[in-house]
Amino acid sequence: MEKSLYSSLIPNEDIQRLLWIPGIGKMNAFTILLEVGDINRFQSEKNFFSYCRLTPSARNSGGRVKQKSSSKDGNKYLKIVFSDAAVHALQYYPVIRRYHNSKLRKKKKQVAKAIISKEIARIVYYVLKYKTDFNNKFKGVDLEQKKSVQWPRITSPDV
Template structure:
């Protein structure tokens, strides 16, 4: 077995290759092209593993290595630094460190999305970024009115400020048309999908949030338990426990930002339109800060989402050997069944 660590850059890759034991066999700077990569891999016949950090440009690398019969491991960049943080950091050191960690089977793995799922997920993320630009443009108009304590753009007397407002309004109009175009492209792929339809039964999840949850999960089997799913959704804090002391830390950026946004938004809508969830939220808000109460609602919706995906066997069934759960813990929100909020002292709400 060959083990290659790849330090990837836009114009070149620094690759270090080890055998099953001993010192490195080769270290070379290779152009970031499929042909150059193919020529390098051809020097090492037989089983071959490679590792690269989860940066933004790994798609073509994964496709090229897969065609060459090389198994690519995607390393979690933050966790790799926690395991091996050298005093001297260069491309050669990074490549060598990745290869050694791969040979020792110590690479903290990041999720590698299936090739056929990349387009839908990235299109959903593009839509979110366009929505964020709409919100930003609207906020700029609001700040403009706030300067003069006005409520409407028509009340602006200065032509220069009116021009600013018109530019922002035109930008909003253009961006909203782009959002509609993106959604029309997504609907044929996602609306007929049975897994998406099941997710729509979850309180607070509309079409767009259901699309986001479906595309970001990319197979529920990759989460060994519902607790791992919560962690990926950024809905539970990290822990720093030592010598009998338990401390929580935010870990706000550890996990999937898009799942966090989807379930948080669904939680707001669920509190607005579902009396049993509103009662749960109000009960939590009496004891905890509002932001914690909202997170608890989002967490319960994520629990339902996990069970819907797991029990339906849709987004993918759980891996063999996954820990079994009690029937009570596996209650899902389906037509004709009550919504069970496990954090409520009053028990399930009808």
């Protein structure tokens, strides 16, 4: 499946921008672009988070508010992609790992990972919305490690 998508999606400018974001590889970028479609249909980043299942669901009844961490509202594939991206970002980027560890001091492991997923989704939202390149920062801190300049390139059609 990847080979059939590769030739049509790799030349896409949005895919090229997504590939520079920490934790996002080719298949994750393909999934994000194909599942999101037009990013302009989301009025704000909160709507995008909700669509990606990155916000807790709320059950309101009789003045009481209950929140659950897992929700069936939204796109399950985007939830998987951003969770996977968070795991990869934690493995390869020390700045993101330090931020995660600071969250672990006060929150559960699952919640801390969800916060990383949400931050990656925020980066994706702004990169797609404003058609800008990733600025190599996570929460305002420069990432020490940068993806290889050669990796997310368009291959020649003869190969």
